[in-house]
Amino acid sequence: MLQIQTEHAGVETDDVVRQLEEYTTRLREVRSSGAYTEFESSLHLPGDEDLLARVQAVAVQKVTPQLKYHIVVGIGGSNLGTKAVYDALMGYRDLMSITESPRLLFAETSDPEGLSQLLQLLETISTPEEVLVSVISKSGGTTETLANFEIIMERLGKRFGDVTSRVVAITDTGSKLATAAADKGIATLEMPLPVGGRYSVFSAVGLFPLLSVGIDIVALRRGAVASLERCLAKDGDNIAAQSAAILALQQKNGHHINDNFFFHPELESVGKWYRQLMGESVGKEQSLLGEVVHAGITPTVSLGSTDLHSVGQLYLGGPKDKLTTFVSAKQSAAVQVPTERVFPDLVPMISGKSAADIMSAILAGVKIAYQKAELPFMEVVLDTVDEESIGAFLQFKMLEMMYLGQLLGVNSFDQPNVESYKIETKRLLEGA
Numbered sequence: 001m002l003q004i005q006t007e008h009a010g011v012e013t014d015d016v017v018r019q020l021e022e023y024t025t026r027l028r029e030v031r032s033s034g035a036y037t038e039f040e041s042s043l044h045l046p047g048d049e050d051l052l053a054r055v056q057a058v059a060v061q062k063v064t065p066q067l068k069y070h071i072v073v074g075i076g077g078s079n080l081g082t083k084a085v086y087d088a089l090m091g092y093r094d095l096m097s098i099t100e101s102p103r104l105l106f107a108e109t110s111d112p113e114g115l116s117q118l119l120q121l122l123e124t125i126s127t128p129e130e131v132l133v134s135v136i137s138k139s140g141g142t143t144e145t146l147a148n149f150e151i152i153m154e155r156l157g158k159r160f161g162d163v164t165s166r167v168v169a170i171t172d173t174g175s176k177l178a179t180a181a182a183d184k185g186i187a188t189l190e191m192p193l194p195v196g197g198r199y200s201v202f203s204a205v206g207l208f209p210l211l212s213v214g215i216d217i218v219a220l221r222r223g224a225v226a227s228l229e230r231c232l233a234k235d236g237d238n239i240a241a242q243s244a245a246i247l248a249l250q251q252k253n254g255h256h257i258n259d260n261f262f263f264h265p266e267l268e269s270v271g272k273w274y275r276q277l278m279g280e281s282v283g284k285e286q287s288l289l290g291e292v293v294h295a296g297i298t299p300t301v302s303l304g305s306t307d308l309h310s311v312g313q314l315y316l317g318g319p320k321d322k323l324t325t326f327v328s329a330k331q332s333a334a335v336q337v338p339t340e341r342v343f344p345d346l347v348p349m350i351s352g353k354s355a356a357d358i359m360s361a362i363l364a365g366v367k368i369a370y371q372k373a374e375l376p377f378m379e380v381v382l383d384t385v386d387e388e389s390i391g392a393f394l395q396f397k398m399l400e401m402m403y404l405g406q407l408l409g410v411n412s413f414d415q416p417n418v419e420s421y422k423i424e425t426k427r428l429l430e431g432a
């Protein structure tokens, strides 16, 4: 399902992977405990059958045959994983086929233009059964999420009266949002408290919206379980630990940027999900011992081949401060350049080649150029872009981040500095 290859300028990883054996044992124990009591408890989610049953039961009530738009109101850990999976499997196609339904729509930041367009779209529906609103917030108190939710609800209320039956709240057990939703009789799916937003894609946060639009969440979970088995087994092929070791060693070598270079445009949102995962997990002011360390590796996202035509020069000729992770998947050969061409003499070697052949040649060419320039890289190859492979990839990356936190000596599960701007924003709005 996933293959990982490395070309990282001779740095040995085996010793570092061995340092992680004790933590791997701990992760195995957390997983087998079946309880949501530890930071690492997200490891239970892909195998949690009660969770799956709860999500399916709410879907039976709320996903009507008329459903056209499921609006996911949430930000950061409350929407990036859902958007990653959705865009990989459906959203990219939505851009070309805007009539397909049901579709997920994401109300994320406080974006006046995007919200106006969303509200206009809601004018086109004729019954409340055509829309569903999931308000998703772990804390239950995120400014943008609650503002967007109220704006959407006001518009739906003006058109249809009380639409609370078309709302699902997804939040922490006992949060203020959970209490407020219960007061209004709004259906709620709860998140396990210790599971952080960026590790929550396999909780109701991701599963419910994805199921509502027909994504095979059972296969998604199956892929995640396969990565757990592979990366937690004794003497397993622990690609998560290997990849974390390479990231940590390369950082010591001065490669403070991890460029995630996707040769599959529909995986761009997977890259943005990873940016949060890495940014918040290992970007830390303090170490586990309380020392001020200002640790971190800066994650970036690039798209092949598009970004070769913008930042390729910088990557190949600029500062040697990046470890690149190329991500690709086997592609369909359905689309081909014809042999009878308008301009047969221009770039003649493309005649009869599929778009997939061209993309593969570009990726192969880039790797050769990186090798010649002695730029370190890893490569992850997915069998194909489907639920199982995406589930495997996301779980592999979440494990990688747990291991990387250990190697960098930081807490992979908190985000103390994110809170500071949230508090200031609320203070400014109170005063306005």
Ligand code: PA5
Binding pocket: 075, 076, 077, 078, 136, 137, 138, 139, 140, 141, 142, 145, 197, 198, 280, 415, 418
């Ligand atoms: O990790 C974080 O703290 C953030 O990125 C959150 O995911 C984001 O702020 C949304 O928070 P919440 O789910 O509490 O609304």
